Amino acid sequence: MSLEEPTPDDGVVEALPTGGDEIADLLGDLVVGREEHMNAPGFVIRPDDVQETLRRLRDEAGFDHLSCVTAEEREDRYESIYHLTSFDDRQREASVVVPTPKDDPASQTAEPVFRTADWHEREAYDLIGIDYEGHPDLRRILLPDTWQGHPLSQNYDKDRPQIVTLKEWENPLADDHREEEGDTMYVNIGPHHPATHGVLHVKTVLDGEQVVDVDPDIGYLHRCEEQMCQSKTYRHQIMPYPDRWDYASSGLLNEWAYARAAEDLNDIDVPEYAQVIRTLGAELCRIASHMLAVGTFALDVYGDFTAIFMYAMRDREKVQNVLEELTGQRMMFNYFRLGGVVWDLPEPREDFFEMIRDFLDDLPEALEEYHDLITSNEILQSRTIDTGVLPPEVAKSYGATGPVARGSGIDYDLRRDDPYGYYDELEWDVVTEDGCDNFSRLLVRLREVEESAKIIEQCVDLLEDWPEDERTIQSNVPRTLRPDDDTEIYRGVEAAKGELGIYIRADGTEKPGRFKIRSPCFSNLQTLPEMSNGEYIPDMVASLGSLDIVLGEVDR
Amino acid sequence: MSSQRETPFVTDDSQVQTDTRDARMTGGGADNRFNSKLRQAFGSSPFILTKFDQFMNWVRGSSMFMLQFGIACCSIEMMHTYSVKHDLDRFAAGVPRASPRQADVIIVPGTIVSKFAPRMKRVYDQMPEPKFVVGMGSCTISGGPFQEGYNVIKGAEEVIPVDIHVPGCPPRPEALIYGVAKLQQRIAEGESSPVTVKPYELQQFDDLEQDEIVEQLAEEINEEDLVMRYNWADSP
Numbered sequence: 142m143s144l145e146e147p148t149p150d151d152g153v154v155e156a157l158p159t160g161g162d163e164i165a166d167l168l169g170d171l172v173v174g175r176e177e178h179m180n181a182p183g184f185v186i187r188p189d190d191v192q193e194t195l196r197r198l199r200d201e202a203g204f205d206h207l208s209c210v211t212a213e214e215r216e217d218r219y220e221s222i223y224h225l226t227s228f229d230d231r232q233r234e235a236s237v238v239v240p241t242p243k244d245d246p247a248s249q250t251a252e253p254v255f256r257t258a259d260w261h262e263r264e265a266y267d268l269i270g271i272d273y274e275g276h277p278d279l280r281r282i283l284l285p286d287t288w289q290g291h292p293l294s295q296n297y298d299k300d301r302p303q304i305v306t307l308k309e310w311e312n313p314l315a316d317d318h319r320e321e322e323g324d325t326m327y328v329n330i331g332p333h334h335p336a337t338h339g340v341l342h343v344k345t346v347l348d349g350e351q352v353v354d355v356d357p358d359i360g361y362l363h364r365c366e367e368q369m370c371q372s373k374t375y376r377h378q379i380m381p382y383p384d385r386w387d388y389a390s391s392g393l394l395n396e397w398a399y400a401r402a403a404e405d406l407n408d409i410d411v412p413e414y415a416q417v418i419r420t421l422g423a424e425l426c427r428i429a430s431h432m433l434a435v436g437t438f439a440l441d442v443y444g445d446f447t448a449i450f451m452y453a454m455r456d457r458e459k460v461q462n463v464l465e466e467l468t469g470q471r472m473m474f475n476y477f478r479l480g481g482v483v484w485d486l487p488e489p490r491e492d493f494f495e496m497i498r499d500f501l502d503d504l505p506e507a508l509e510e511y512h513d514l515i516t517s518n519e520i521l522q523s524r525t526i527d528t529g530v531l532p533p534e535v536a537k538s539y540g541a542t543g544p545v546a547r548g549s550g551i552d553y554d555l556r557r558d559d560p561y562g563y564y565d566e567l568e569w570d571v572v573t574e575d576g577c578d579n580f581s582r583l584l585v586r587l588r589e590v591e592e593s594a595k596i597i598e599q600c601v602d603l604l605e606d607w608p609e610d611e612r613t614i615q616s617n618v619p620r621t622l623r624p625d626d627d628t629e630i631y632r633g634v635e636a637a638k639g640e641l642g643i644y645i646r647a648d649g650t651e652k653p654g655r656f657k658i659r660s661p662c663f664s665n666l667q668t669l670p671e672m673s674n675g676e677y678i679p680d681m682v683a684s685l686g687s688l689d690i691v692l693g694e695v696d697r
Numbered sequence: 698m699s700s701q702r703e704t705p706f707v708t709d710d711s712q713v714q715t716d717t718r719d720a721r722m723t724g725g726g727a728d729n730r731f732n733s734k735l736r737q738a739f740g741s742s743p744f745i746l747t748k749f750d751q752f753m754n755w756v757r758g759s760s761m762f763m764l765q766f767g768i769a770c771c772s773i774e775m776m777h778t779y780s781v782k783h784d785l786d787r788f789a790a791g792v793p794r795a796s797p798r799q800a801d802v803i804i805v806p807g808t809i810v811s812k813f814a815p816r817m818k819r820v821y822d823q824m825p826e827p828k829f830v831v832g833m834g835s836c837t838i839s840g841g842p843f844q845e846g847y848n849v850i851k852g853a854e855e856v857i858p859v860d861i862h863v864p865g866c867p868p869r870p871e872a873l874i875y876g877v878a879k880l881q882q883r884i885a886e887g888e889s890s891p892v893t894v895k896p897y898e899l900q901q902f903d904d905l906e907q908d909e910i911v912e913q914l915a916e917e918i919n920e921e922d923l924v925m926r927y928n929w930a931d932s933p
Contacts, residue, residue, distance in 0.1 A: 285812045301910070304924050305811050305925050307815035314848055333817075365844050369842070382842070
């Protein structure tokens with residue numbers, strides 16, 4: 142694939158309704174009102190028409206990607222917003238708005254149409270308190286089961302005491318046992334376990350060595366990121382938080398997600414020079430992040446703490462040194478500002494470029510080493526090829542993005558499909574693999590490192606020749622930003638793990654009225670049962686490793 | 698054959714012996730590759746005269762088994778501390794152990810939220826005595842940037858005793874190494890944090906004071922279940 146816009150198949154794509162009016166015609170009576178979001182037309186529907194509307198949009202208008210479900214409590218109503226887009230053409234977007242009354246916040250579930258709605262609606266129920274009728278398993282997801290109240294609803298009492306249990310989990314299949322002594326065994330993996338990449342708890346039921354049922358239990362790192370962002374001002378206070386969502390050194394990628402949404406919301410331009418620096422920094426972060434993914438994946442599959450993991454850490458140290466030169470911090474960069482970046486490249490510039498070039502020169506050899514050790518290793522191949530299979534249709538239904546989707550052959554990358562920054566001016570390719578298995582996802586990451594290196598090299602070339610008097614790092618941005626009341630925007634960027642989207646509703650003040658994070662890991666993790674049920678337990682661990690989740694982003 | 702090899706065997710070996718003995722006593726010279734600090738402390742004598750508990754403290758500080766325990770952002774820096782370049786193993790605080798029963802130091806690397814605190818307490822309880830805690834990062838001191846969160850415990854010290862706090866968000870690997878070295882020093886000197894009752898303890902549900910929230914949850918929670926009760930209004 143090249144950077145060119147994907148050429149639409151004649152007739153097929155053109156027949157799809159794209160404009161707001163065309164979609165409204167398609168939906169007909171289902172639409173009871175219209176809204177205009179900054180990224181997409183919004184269609185207000187009745188709470189019991191959700192499935193019908195979404196099914197029609199998916200099957201007849203090609204909106205096959207339910208990117209995010211935002212729930213919020215307004216002055217006079219509850220609202221669920223389904224942000225729809227298309228895997229083939231990311232720039233086609235539509236929002237389906239479902240208002241529900243204050244006294245009875247219940248609407249139909251979207252789970253039968255898009256599987257990903259399962260967890261998104263559970264989160265909405267947990268934090269806001271909207272009831273989704275017909276949902277297969279509507280219980281709390283981020284907060285403990287015994288929590289009282291819904292913390293992002295308006296009359297939540299923060300000082301209220303809470304009681305959290307430490308109970309032993311029960312085998313959910315115990316009832317199916319014919320005799321007293323069961324056939325299945327129940328195993329808790331996590332929340333403190335080396336293979337779970339953080340504080341994930343996987344409730345696993347085994348039949349012999351095979352996985353019968355796996356249920357990821359999340360929320361052990363739910364540190365109220367959305368509440369934090371809602372209580373800070375746009376201009377400077379929010380920016381440090383994105384660094385801590387996906388903390389595996391993807392800081393700049395996350396900052397870009399917030400920067401992009403807030404800049405579009407406030408109509409701020411970013412100077413071209415700053416865009417190149419942003420692109421450079423973001424791709425460095427992507428390399429660091431993928432290195433960690435590869436290293437820990439090898440750790441999961443081999444249990445090898447000495448070779449591959451150390452090599453990956455060695456290369457991460459190099460990237461972190463470059464990033465530290467650029468931003469002043471190893472992990473929590475806080476380098477982007479609305480309208481640009483905080484400061485120019487470090488002086489002397491030649492040394493900085495030299496440093497990056499040294500790293501890039503060593504990279505092919507390092508990658509060769511990884512391929513020798515990992516991808517061409519027979520043991521790893523037999524462990525990963527054809528295990529954890531995730532067919533593309535299933536991946537789409539779960540809203541999987543990033544390397545997980547691209548490992549299943551879905552050609553979807555926001556850097557190309559919804560261009561931002563300087564990506565569309567540069568020469569690089571979107572990597573896809575058709576294997577749909579653990580091996581493909583690993584290979585996609587290793588190959589993406591090469592592509593990122595290509596991008597970085599071009600950025601360095603550009604920055605070296607940039608005329609000295611045109612090095613504008615920030616545009617003029619007012620000290621206080623107050624976007625108009627009731628403007629809504631949903632914008633995504635391609636983070637290391639996939640599509641990281643931000644929904645902001647402005648309420649006329651200098652703080653967001655609602656700040657919703659669409660985390661790629663959250664959606665990707667949902668595919669774990671699909672990949673693992675019926676497989677052997679070591680393959681489940683490998684699948685979990687190949688998803689490359691970061692719990693800070695899953696739980697937010 | 699060189700001329701050196703042809704020289705007869707040195708019969709006067711007093712000089713050689715003295716050099717070796719000096720080297721062993723001072724820790725310099727050819728024998729420097731051995732544990733020179735030990736030599737310095739004990740001289741060339743094969744006998745050690747010390748108090749047993751002092752000796753044990755020294756042993757504990759010099760061989761620490763860390764628990765492999767990752768929570769949030771800080772755990773990434775903790776991994777860097779364990780691996781190449783920083784290599785915490787150089788400071789006798791070796792390869793992380795996966796099981797709490799094999800570990801005597803727990804580094805708490807990250808934000809603790811309400812759902813995780815009981816689990817962390819349980820992991821801490823599973824470690825054998827004597828055990829030590831290094832709190833890594835601002836979140837384990839006060840909740841850090843997330844202090845105002847509705848779900849965030851305001852510091853690890855609300856749940857378990859902490860011996861060393863390493864500030865930073867996240868602290869650099871060098872800072873963590875410094876913290877671990879400080880802990881080793883404290884252990885060697887026989888200091889440790891007093892174990893006190895923390896604001897948030899695991900207790901049986903029926904031992905809780907009866908109030909509105911307990912009544913509400915009475916149907917959901919068994920009487921014998923262990924629970925942790927958070928009084929958000931009283932937390933700092």
